[in-house]
Amino acid sequence: MSKYYQQDIETASREEILAIQNEKIAKQVKRVYENVPYYRDLMDKKGVKPEDIHSVEDIQKLPFLTKSDLREAYPYGLLGCDLKDCVRIQSTSGTTGKRVVAFYTQSDVDLWEECCARAIVAAGGSNEDVCQVCYGYGLFTGGPGLNGGSHKVGCLTLPMSSGNTERQIQFMMDLGSTIICCTPSYAAYIGETLAAMGYKPEDNKLKAGIFGAEPWTEEMRQSIQKSLGIKAYDIYGLTEISGPGVAFECEAQTGMHINEDHFYAEVINPETGEVLPEGEKGELVFTCLDKVGFPMLRYRTRDICVLTREKCSCGRTHVKMTKPMGRSDDMLIIRGVNVFPSQIETVLLNEGYTPNYQILVDRVNNSDTLDINVELAPEQFTDKIRDIQAREKALEGAMRSMLGIGPKIHLLAPGSVVRSEGKAVRVIDKRKLHD
Numbered sequence: 001m002s003k004y005y006q007q008d009i010e011t012a013s014r015e016e017i018l019a020i021q022n023e024k025i026a027k028q029v030k031r032v033y034e035n036v037p038y039y040r041d042l043m044d045k046k047g048v049k050p051e052d053i054h055s056v057e058d059i060q061k062l063p064f065l066t067k068s069d070l071r072e073a074y075p076y077g078l079l080g081c082d083l084k085d086c087v088r089i090q091s092t093s094g095t096t097g098k099r100v101v102a103f104y105t106q107s108d109v110d111l112w113e114e115c116c117a118r119a120i121v122a123a124g125g126s127n128e129d130v131c132q133v134c135y136g137y138g139l140f141t142g143g144p145g146l147n148g149g150s151h152k153v154g155c156l157t158l159p160m161s162s163g164n165t166e167r168q169i170q171f172m173m174d175l176g177s178t179i180i181c182c183t184p185s186y187a188a189y190i191g192e193t194l195a196a197m198g199y200k201p202e203d204n205k206l207k208a209g210i211f212g213a214e215p216w217t218e219e220m221r222q223s224i225q226k227s228l229g230i231k232a233y234d235i236y237g238l239t240e241i242s243g244p245g246v247a248f249e250c251e252a253q254t255g256m257h258i259n260e261d262h263f264y265a266e267v268i269n270p271e272t273g274e275v276l277p278e279g280e281k282g283e284l285v286f287t288c289l290d291k292v293g294f295p296m297l298r299y300r301t302r303d304i305c306v307l308t309r310e311k312c313s314c315g316r317t318h319v320k321m322t323k324p325m326g327r328s329d330d331m332l333i334i335r336g337v338n339v340f341p342s343q344i345e346t347v348l349l350n351e352g353y354t355p356n357y358q359i360l361v362d363r364v365n366n367s368d369t370l371d372i373n374v375e376l377a378p379e380q381f382t383d384k385i386r387d388i389q390a391r392e393k394a395l396e397g398a399m400r401s402m403l404g405i406g407p408k409i410h411l412l413a414p415g416s417v418v419r420s421e422g423k424a425v426r427v428i429d430k431r432k433l434h435d
């Protein structure tokens, strides 16, 4: 059983990777300039011609694309080839605002599925595995992406899609699933349901989980690993660039290798657009080096992270990204203080609470309010109001020292926060309704 899906490319030297990227970029920019009038206009406005781009260093000369460009060009304005050459459409889950549609040729689908296959093999997958895919299928990229990757690896694939948790568990037990793919919030729910049905973590055959599509903390990883008895791997991606598998975690579990033979990554200062040196925190920007149907150049993801090239113990050489530290548009500014939902999750799990919570932000008398509903685990539950109040106060204190502002905590009975089968809705910002 190989440790890699495509060993040569996954372990290529820095020089080899650069040579591949340089060879691809000039061709790609020329193709986009010729086929995508919307991007040609942006280049013309910036005074850049395809002839100016010889290597990835020249990428800095190119204009950025943002989500608002995608909305403006919806649906066909950024199509990179004839529609008759496209075989698939996928769409974003619409976490923020209007949906975006992306187009795929057959070669785009193959490339994407190969990236997912790399992720599955990195999590220990092979043709001996039973891979249960419980990301949603359909327009959302999660299900189709991992499904395709699982086929490429040769796993016995269970295309479960999300939902119907008891049936998920029945199939998992009856068919002996060894790998599970879903959002981390759904994985937590499956773990919780297993326990409620009387199963112990060692009763299932799962060995690995591939979880992504939404932010999750290290604390959440520990909690899922324990409840399912597995090793939990992160996977990152976005529809605009292809879907899950743009980057994936290896056995080292210290960040995700970006498939940089296909996707060139930069980190920029989100305020100024300036490219930051490796190791600095900023907004992740991707340039697709091969994609034909929807060839994004310098697409601003709004995800904030750090890139590192430290040698990885797994032998892969591709650059690693940290977990996104929230997207720039996920950041809440509450009474002038920057608050990331991930900070709140970290405090909750460190203080021994469940990952079932919801953050409510509002504005009352011109002042921002922050309320956090947190569900108690069954063993924490009590009907002694005094005990609950003391716990709430303690948790408010822990939050205040992490966030710099004090929220109002509401501890709730087990089962009162709605569970997620896909991407969890963690934040309800009611201020937006007043604007």
Ligand code: ADP
Binding pocket: 091, 092, 093, 094, 095, 096, 141, 211, 212, 213, 214, 215, 216, 234, 235, 236, 237, 238, 239, 240, 301, 303, 323, 324, 327
């Ligand atoms: P939408 O923008 O509608 O959510 P997608 O479904 O394509 O569209 O989601 C892509 C976004 O999901 C990414 O830009 C990122 O913010 C988030 N995401 C994906 N994978 C991860 C991950 N492993 N960790 C944190 N966030 C992730």
Ligand code: ZN
Binding pocket: 250, 251, 252, 257, 312, 313, 314, 315, 316
């Ligand atoms: Zn690695």
